[in-house]
Amino acid sequence: xxxxxxxxxxxxxxxxGRILSKVAKVILLRxxxxxxxxxxxxxxxKLILEAGGKPxxxxxxxxxxxxxxxxxxxTSVNDVVVHGVPGDYRLxxxxxxxxDFGVIYDGFYADAAWTKGIGRISPEAQKLVKTTxxxxxxxxxxxxxxxxxxxxxxxxxxxxxxxxxxxxKGLTGHGIGSQxxxxxxxxxxxKRGTGEALEVGMVLAIxxxxxxxxxxxVQRKDDSFATADGSLSAHxxxxxxxxxxxxxxxxxx
Numbered sequence: 001x002x003x004x005x006x007x008x009x010x011x012x013x014x015x016x017g018r019i020l021s022k023v024a025k026v027i028l029l030r031x032x033x034x035x036x037x038x039x040x041x042x043x044x045x046k047l048i049l050e051a052g053g054k055p056x057x058x059x060x061x062x063x064x065x066x067x068x069x070x071x072x073x074x075t076s077v078n079d080v081v082v083h084g085v086p087g088d089y090r091l092x093x094x095x096x097x098x099x100d101f102g103v104i105y106d107g108f109y110a111d112a113a114w115t116k117g118i119g120r121i122s123p124e125a126q127k128l129v130k131t132t133x134x135x136x137x138x139x140x141x142x143x144x145x146x147x148x149x150x151x152x153x154x155x156x157x158x159x160x161x162x163x164x165x166x167x168x169k170g171l172t173g174h175g176i177g178s179q180x181x182x183x184x185x186x187x188x189x190x191k192r193g194t195g196e197a198l199e200v201g202m203v204l205a206i207x208x209x210x211x212x213x214x215x216x217x218v219q220r221k222d223d224s225f226a227t228a229d230g231s232l233s234a235h236x237x238x239x240x241x242x243x244x245x246x247x248x249x250x251x252x253x
Contacts (some may be wrong), residue, residue: 002175004183005136009108009177010241010250012204017239017250019053020112024101025253027073033093033119037075040099041086045072048103056102056109056180063181065223068236074100074113076224081168081217081233082113082192083224093119096129098235102180109180111205111249113237131163132234135208139188143206143240143247147198152231153190156208160188166215168233171225173207176239183228200244207237 005013027044048055055072062069062083069083076084076098077091084098091097100113115129139156160167173186184196188208213231220226226231239250 002196002199002202003177003182004199004200005203005241010201010203012108013110013177013239013241014250015111016103016108016110019048019105020101020103020110021251021253022051023047023103024099024112024114027099028114028116029117031091031097031099031118035091037086037089037091040075041071041073044118047073048072052105054104056104056111060180064219064228065119067223068074069223074098076100076123076235078232079225080226081211082171082235085222085224091118094121094235096121096125099231100235100237108178109176110239110251111176111180111237112239113207113235115234115236121160124212127163128165128210128232131160131165132208132210133236134163135159135210136206136236136238139206139208140238140240140247143204143242144246145198145200145242146160148193148221149184149186149195149198150190151192152206153187153195154192156206157162157189159174160208160210165212166212168209168217168227169215170210170217173205173237176203176205199241200242202242204240204242205237206240208250209233209235241243
């Protein structure tokens, strides 16, 4: 069962989302060829703390991970889908970089991700990025009171397949609030009219993760997940509150 948030709790998540968005905007601009992933992580941590938040990922141990996460953001390049650990890798022209951010403010969490092409990227990579972002907003548009979780998954998958790509298997979105990961799981596939009913006060992290090739993934030694066949991947995510007036995206840049 999902956790219903009060207006006061949603306002705290909204503030966390504002901090996240402000930091993400800077990091996305800084992510260029020649820049190390570690430098992006260091800057993100500094900006989050200066804005009055805390890095949500630092020290967090997600289900299935072997150890707590050592950094403040996730930086996943090319075939790595999610949970890439920032290190000394220098971005190169043509890379696809997934940047995943989490922020805590006054005990409440926001979570969002973007994919950025570094320099000139291939036409296939451009299409992959556009398709994944479209799939995210197709899912967000279904986050309405009275709809069901299956409506979100159906919309995400339909937009992905229409673009000629595949949802990766085994990774989902989630509820979010006083914990980074809460019930319910938000699948990127589904059938219309099935799953838990959506209610006012639910807050969901909707996050399509899409492969240009195989939908299967492998877990690497650093706990990141990559496509099994080494194909390119993309990831977009927003924290979304279900309100009487419709879905409100709390992490827009």
